[in-house]
Amino acid sequence: MRIADASYGSNEDGLIWGYRFVPGQPAQPISTDAVAAFLGAPADGDGRGFLWLHFSLSNTGSERYLRRALQMPDAFYDSLRSEVGSTRLELDDNALIAVVHDVLFDSSFDASEVGTTSLCIGPRLLVSARLRPLRSVDQLRAAVRSGQVFRSPVELLAHLLRDQASVLGEILRKCTQQVDRIEDRLLDNRIASDRKQLGALRRSLVRLQRLLAPEPTALFRLLNRPPDWIGREDIADLQQAAEEFSTAIGDSAALVERVKLIQEELAALVNEQTGRTLFVLTVVTVVALPINLVAGLFGMNVGGIPLAENAHGFLSVVLGLCVLTAVLAYAAFGRRRD
16 A cells, blocks of 8 residues: 555645746646746746746645745735635735635535635736635636636636636525425425425525625725736726625525525424414313313212212213313314314
8 A cells, every 4th residue: 555645736845736827828837946937037028927826735845835935925824824714805015915715626515615715916926825625716727727818817816706706606506496495395385304404504605605705895995996016907807706706695695585584484384383283282182171070070989979870871971071072172173263
């Protein structure tokens, strides 16, 4: 048995993939050995374009390489060790620091299957780092490998945010289908196995919404005061991505409210069924009360029991109990129907 590779799909420096983008041309792969030469070249010479470097935080060599070879703000390194929390998008030392969230690549969407990607964006460099593979980042890589042309790192960020919104939209479509099926079963009064599923859906959607909701707000705040190196076309792309993401967040909030209403309807039906069951049990108890009372009284082995010497005593008692039971049943069920 061979010992498993500790690089987690990356090279010795923690790089999973790297691409060099030249204006008007598809991206070309680049290794960590050529990064220093590219960043050291002037922007108007052989250093035209920008780089996208994607690192694996599972590899212990990634942070060492980042600190040794790349000059990035301390806020980016702090974000590498942060837990899954709220979204961040801020300027630090003329660089854009972003912390975005997404579902895992092989996830079927569960509340706990959310990962974080830390990004540092500059005029000629985009660095992203993650602990586990994420869907939106993989979709962005697929677009790059298919030959799509990108003019700047900010356009890459905007494309990543749109992919993130599309992943959220796909999750919402699947959840909507589940909610539709539950609602159809609710109309058929089949509610035994749906409450637990609805609760899990609502918890997952609320958690995902809490993680992703600050992202459009942070984007709009950035667009109000963008740095000088972000062009007008990039600002337009970011604005479009923010609007698409806001729409997805709004749809998520609407679905959460719909699930909440269905849960309330289910609770009302359960309460109604419980009340109906208790009513039937109460009526049965009240109807059977005269029979039990008379049986207890006539069952005592003492002298002086009425009708003991009457030949029609038993029939008289039975008829009286039947009439009294019928009156009580009519009073209970008749008023219930009214």
